[in-house]
Structure formats: structure tokens, C-alpha cells
Amino acid sequence: MSVIEVNHLTKYYGKARGIIDVSLQVHEGEIFGFIGPNGAGKSTTIRLLLSLIHPTGGTATIFGKDCIRYGPELRREIGYLPSEVFYYERMKVIDLLKYSASFYDKDCTRRLHELSELMELELHRRIEDLSYGNKKKVGIVQGLLHGPKLLFLDEPTAGLDPLMQREFFQLIREENQRGVTVFFSSHILGEVQRMCNRVGIIKEGRMVEIADIQTLQQNNYKKVRVAADVLDVTRFGLPGVTNLEHNNGVVRFFYKGDINTVMRRIGEITVSDVTVEEPTLEEIFMHYYE
Amino acid sequence: MSTNILKQEFKMGLRSVVTWSVSVAALIMVFVSLFSSFAQDAALLNEMMSNFPDELLAAFGMSGVDLSTILGYFSLAFLFVQVCLAIQAANYGFSMVSVEEREWTADFLLTKPVGRRQILTSKLLAALGGLLITDIVVWTSSLLFINLFKGDAGYEARSLLLLLLSIVPFQLVFLAVGLVISLLVRRIRSVTPYAMALAFGMYVLSAFGDMLGDVALEKITPFKHFEPNYIVQHAAYDVPLVLISLSAIVISLLGSYILYARRDIPSAV
Numbered sequence: 157m158s159v160i161e162v163n164h165l166t167k168y169y170g171k172a173r174g175i176i177d178v179s180l181q182v183h184e185g186e187i188f189g190f191i192g193p194n195g196a197g198k199s200t201t202i203r204l205l206l207s208l209i210h211p212t213g214g215t216a217t218i219f220g221k222d223c224i225r226y227g228p229e230l231r232r233e234i235g236y237l238p239s240e241v242f243y244y245e246r247m248k249v250i251d252l253l254k255y256s257a258s259f260y261d262k263d264c265t266r267r268l269h270e271l272s273e274l275m276e277l278e279l280h281r282r283i284e285d286l287s288y289g290n291k292k293k294v295g296i297v298q299g300l301l302h303g304p305k306l307l308f309l310d311e312p313t314a315g316l317d318p319l320m321q322r323e324f325f326q327l328i329r330e331e332n333q334r335g336v337t338v339f340f341s342s343h344i345l346g347e348v349q350r351m352c353n354r355v356g357i358i359k360e361g362r363m364v365e366i367a368d369i370q371t372l373q374q375n376n377y378k379k380v381r382v383a384a385d386v387l388d389v390t391r392f393g394l395p396g397v398t399n400l401e402h403n404n405g406v407v408r409f410f411y412k413g414d415i416n417t418v419m420r421r422i423g424e425i426t427v428s429d430v431t432v433e434e435p436t437l438e439e440i441f442m443h444y445y446e
Numbered sequence: 447m448s449t450n451i452l453k454q455e456f457k458m459g460l461r462s463v464v465t466w467s468v469s470v471a472a473l474i475m476v477f478v479s480l481f482s483s484f485a486q487d488a489a490l491l492n493e494m495m496s497n498f499p500d501e502l503l504a505a506f507g508m509s510g511v512d513l514s515t516i517l518g519y520f521s522l523a524f525l526f527v528q529v530c531l532a533i534q535a536a537n538y539g540f541s542m543v544s545v546e547e548r549e550w551t552a553d554f555l556l557t558k559p560v561g562r563r564q565i566l567t568s569k570l571l572a573a574l575g576g577l578l579i580t581d582i583v584v585w586t587s588s589l590l591f592i593n594l595f596k597g598d599a600g601y602e603a604r605s606l607l608l609l610l611l612s613i614v615p616f617q618l619v620f621l622a623v624g625l626v627i628s629l630l631v632r633r634i635r636s637v638t639p640y641a642m643a644l645a646f647g648m649y650v651l652s653a654f655g656d657m658l659g660d661v662a663l664e665k666i667t668p669f670k671h672f673e674p675n676y677i678v679q680h681a682a683y684d685v686p687l688v689l690i691s692l693s694a695i696v697i698s699l700l701g702s703y704i705l706y707a708r709r710d711i712p713s714a715v
Contacts, residue, residue, distance in 0.1 A: 169710070199713055206557050209710040231559040240714040242550035244458065258450040259558040298554070 157184045159306055159337045160205065165214035167200055174200040175361045177214070182339055187332055189352030189369070190341040191441065197361040198341040199239065202308050205339075206236060218306065232260065235304035239311035241295035245284035249277060249294055253301065260302040271297040274327065275320075288315045296324060300331065307331065307338045313347060325351060345437040355437070357444055364444050373434040377410040377443065382422055383429040391421055410435065410443075447567045448560050455572035459538070463576040466534045467583035470527055474584065477523035478591040481516060485597065488514030504656035511675055516596045517605055520588075521674035524609060527584065528616065528669060532645035534580065535617035538573040539624020540641050543706060544634040550714040562707050570625075570699075577617050585610050605681040612672040612683065619668045619691045620644060622698035629705040633712065665690055 160182035167174030175197035182188040192198050203209045205216055207227040216223045218230050243252050253272070257264035272279055275293040283291065292315045299307065309328070313321045328351065332338055342348050348355060349369060356366040365372070377398070389402045396413035411418050415432070422430060484491065491513050495503060503511075512518035543566070546552035555565060588610055592601070624644060628634055648667040655663030655670060664670035664687065671687040 203711070203713060208553065208556055208713075210708060228559050228561040228564075231557060234557070236553075236557045238553050238714075240550070242714060243554060244551055245549070246458070255450065255454055256554075256558070259448075259560065 158182065159184050160188075160216070160218055160339065161220075162201070162205070162216045163214055165201070165204060165216055166212045167197075167204055167209065168212045173197075173361045174209075174212075175204075175358070178358070178361075178363050179214075180356050180363060180366055182337060183354075184337055185332070185335055186353045187328075187338040187340055187351050189348035189355035190339060190358065191343060191345060191348055191355055191437075192358035193343055196358045198343075198358060199310055200361075201358070202236075202310050202339070202341060206231070206234070206308065232302075233305040234308065235299040235302065235306070236308045237295050237299040237310065237312050239314055241291045243283045243291065243294060243298075245282070247283055248279070249281055249283065249286070250279040252283060252294065253279070253298055256298040257301055262302065264301045264303075267303060268297065268301045271300055271327075274323065289317060289320065292316055293320070296327070300327070305336055307336055309338065309340045309342075311342055311344075312340070313342075313344065321347075345441055349437040357441065359444060369437065372437070372440055376440050377412050377435045378415060378418075379431075379433040379435050379439070380407075380409055380411050380418060381429075381431045381433075382407045382427055384425055384427040386425070391425070392418075394418065394421065410439070447571060448564050449568075451555075451560065451565060451568035452572050452575075455569050456575050459572060459576045462534075462537075463579050466530070467580045470530050470580065471583050471587040473526060473530065474523070474587045475591050477526070478520065478588075478595050481519050481595050482597050484513055484519060485516075485599065488512075501657045504653075504659075515601065516592060516599050517601045517609075517678045520592060520606075521609065521678040524674040525669075528613070528672070528674070529645060529649055531580070531584070531613055531617050532620045532648065532668070533641050535577060535620035536624040536641035536644045537637055538576065539621040540628045540634060540644075541637040542569050542573055542625055542628070544628045544637065547633065547712055548635065552711045553714070556711055562709075563703060566703060566706050570621075573621060577614075577621065581613055581617070584613060602681060605678045608681065608683065609674055609677045612674075612677060615688065615691055615695065616668055616672045618695045619671075619698075620648075622695045622702070626698040626701045626705070629702055629709065668694075 158181040160180070162178055162180045165178045166176050178197070178201060190198055190201065200209070204211055205218065205223050207224045210224065219233070221230060223230060247255070253268050257268055275297055277290070277293050277297060283294070286294065296312075307328070313324065316324060325347070328338060328340075338351075340348065340352060352369060354366065354368050355372065357364050382392075383406045385405060387402065387405055387407055389400065389407060392400060392407060392409055394411070394413075394417060396411055396417075398410045398412075400409040401407070495511075495513070511522055513522070546555060556562070588606075592606070624641065627640070627644070634640060649669050651663050651667040652669035652673070655661075655667070668691050671684065671691040673684070676684055
């Protein structure tokens, strides 16, 4: 079942492009990675889904219901962690979290304290006295305390130290194992690769690819590295070879096509070492952006 | 309406409400306490004023004012109270929604399971609560100090009551108009200049209208719709003008709900 279904969604801010004709589906229980550089339209998409802004065209549904029309009702089951967190500066952390909890019908007290402990939050400090990282932690607790079924994370790790990042990812995985669907936007590909099942790549407001991370890696380029005493680079000047580099007796290149062609070429010479790797998401990503 | 938003908004606004209420009460006290010294020389003052050019008197809302009566004197002082109340109400109107967008807290509030209509209603009620507190302070301090300093002079209770009650719709105009303007513009960087401009602008229009004897101007400004001088002298409201204010309130509020429901919340990044 699709938890999120986006159909030809378009948003212009006046004449400025937000997103154009974006369609995607996020299935129940998956962690969907949404990647693209700054300004590609990731936040715009999330803000549309949260009905913070209104589409110029197209539709989006969450749990099968129109996300604008049924916004308030849908948001009961949604948790949101924005990339930049801002709260009422004069409030104490605990008051803000209680205020946040007061919007939900259920009692969130236990979860509130569990999460605060996990995030090592100092509950009685004022928001204005918190460091950026600590505000972010408040954001994490406030986004999760009501046990949402769908989570929107918009570049969530910015401002978190590596230790907290690990803690955070652990937390998100646990939530996911309990059945929570996660929509995870990021431009840090390593974390998307570690966390996500599927990814959508957005470029200048348009979707350029939606695929399983595995298929994306498999059907894509192979990273080939050949080391030999005597090497003639032109030997690898095949169709499908890109980024050909040669130094110190090592040839590296990306290859897309029938792997046997390359294997035969390599087989014809005496090599000291060969590796064939799947590209990292980053390398695939860079390719889309070339 | 959501009680939790109402409570929260009310709490956040309380400090400002207290500051305004205390200031306005102090203003009333100072003005009214000076009445007895004015009253002693009232005949002289009235005579002196009759020598002033009419335009000058009109600009300060003093034409036809009898300073020898407590209400005549109070209606003059009340103009300054009105200016304060207008700034306060406009301030609340302009900041009600815009403060969340300026400080980027709108994302927090609007991703909660509440509709925009509910949010706006709750915020409006919180602001009204704040204004009502100020009103109660204005009413009690006015009654208290008038009765304390009026000396032997009597006054017509009906006039005073009408004058005091007029501040409720008067504030509402500035609240509602401020709100709808804040929703018409993309972003308000600072509320105070807007609130000052609206309040003083309306006051200046009213003063100029009097000076120039221009009737068109008085249709626009609430200072004319609820002119203290008129209310005291007639012991009644100028109903057609009051109706203009009331329609401005209704139209502004309706417009605000429509605009807010459609509003795109700007993003911090």
C-alpha cells in the first residue's frame, strides 16, 4: 500500500520554480530517500505534503487522503523534523514539548521523557539558551513524541554531532521496525545509502530517477580498477567507459554495459590486481548531475 | 478553536497586555488628576480657546469642547487614550500571524493536527482576551479617577458609559485591519512601524479632516467614527460612521480567514 502518493505535483512561487511535475510513491513501512542538492525542490515537496504551502498543479495523498483537504486529520499521524528548527524562544524545553504533546489526543508523557532521556535533553532550559544541536534534539523529540506513523525528515542530521547522528539513525531504524514509514530528504548520500530502501533523485525541480538502492547500484556503472606492470590505456577505450584515469600503473574507469566485454579485455593482459565494484550512491548521483 | 493554542498565545501576550494596561491607566490618572486645576480657570481657558483659530482647535479635537465640565475635559484626554489603544490593537493585529513567520515558528504550529481556521480563531480570541483586559483597566481607572478628581462637578453617566464602551469596536478595527494587512503583504520584518503608521495615520487623517472640514476623510478613520467629543456632546454614537467601522471589522476578518487559509508559509532555508 502506498502511504504517500504524489501525482504530477507542481509548485511555482510566482515565477520562481519550486517543483515541476513530480510523481512518486512511498510504500508502507519503507524508508524512502529523497536526494538532491540544495534548491532542487526537496523542502518544497515536503512542505507541500504537510500543506504548509499549496500546489500550483497536481495532487498528493497521504494514507489515501488528499493532503490539503484532510491536512489537520492526517497530521495526527505525521511527525516532522525540519532542517532548520525554530521554537518559541522564551519557552522552556519541557513547556514546548508539553505544548507540542497537547495537540494530540493521546497521552505522550512517557514517550516524551523516554526520548528526552535518549537525546540527553536538558528539559528546564530555555529554548533561547540552547545551542543549535540541542535545538535540533528538541526537534527530534517533538517530532516523535506522539508516535507518528509517517515521518518527514528534512535534512535531519545537520547540526548533530556524529555520536548523536548515530543515536538518531538508531532511533529512526527502531521506529521503522515498528512499522513507521519514513520520508527522508538529504543531500548527504552516505546516510541515505545506509538508511534507505528506495531513493528518488530530484534535480532542478524534476524527478530524474526513482529506484531501489540495490538496483540503482547494480544497473548502473561498475567501478573498475586494473593494476598491471605494463598498461595501455587505449585498450579500455570501449563504448560505455567513462571517467578513464591512468596513473602509476593503475587504470580506473566507470563502465556501463555487458561486463564480459571488459573482462575479456582485462583477460588479454597480465594484471597484478583487479577490482570491480558497485559505485557508491554519491558516484551515481554525481552522474545524474553532470 | 483550540484551547491549548488560546492558552499559549494568551500567555505569550500577557506581558505586553500588562505593560499597555498600566501605561494607559497611568495616562488617565495623570490627565484626570489635572482637571481640578483646569476647572478653576476653566472660564479663562474657554475664553482663551475661543480666540484660537478654529483650525487649530479642530486639529486637536477641541472644537466645541467645554473644559469646565469633567466629561468635556475627559473627552480631550480620551483622544490620547484612543491613540494608545489604536497602537496596541494594531500591534496585536499585525503580529498575530506574522510573528510566527518572522521567527519561523509557523512550521511548528502548522504541522500540528489543527486547521488554519482553528489557529486563527484561537489567536484572535487570545488577542481579544488581551484587549479586554486592557479595556477593563481603562474602564475601572477612568471611573475611579473621574470620581476621585471631579470635585463638586457632576457628569452625565450615559455619555461616559458610551464613551468608555466605544473602545471595544475601536480596538477591533485596528486589530482586524492590522491582521488583514499583515496577510496581504509577503512578510513583515518589524511590526512596530506598521502599527504606528496605521494608528497615527488614522489619527492624522481625522485631525486633517477636522481642520479642512473635509467630510470624505472622516468616513475612513475610526478616530472620527468614535470621536470622544461627539459622543460626549450628543450622549450618542454617530451611527452611520460606527457602521463603517463595524463593516471594516467584518470585511477584514473575513478576508483574513480567506487569505490565511490560502497562505504559503515561507521556509527558513
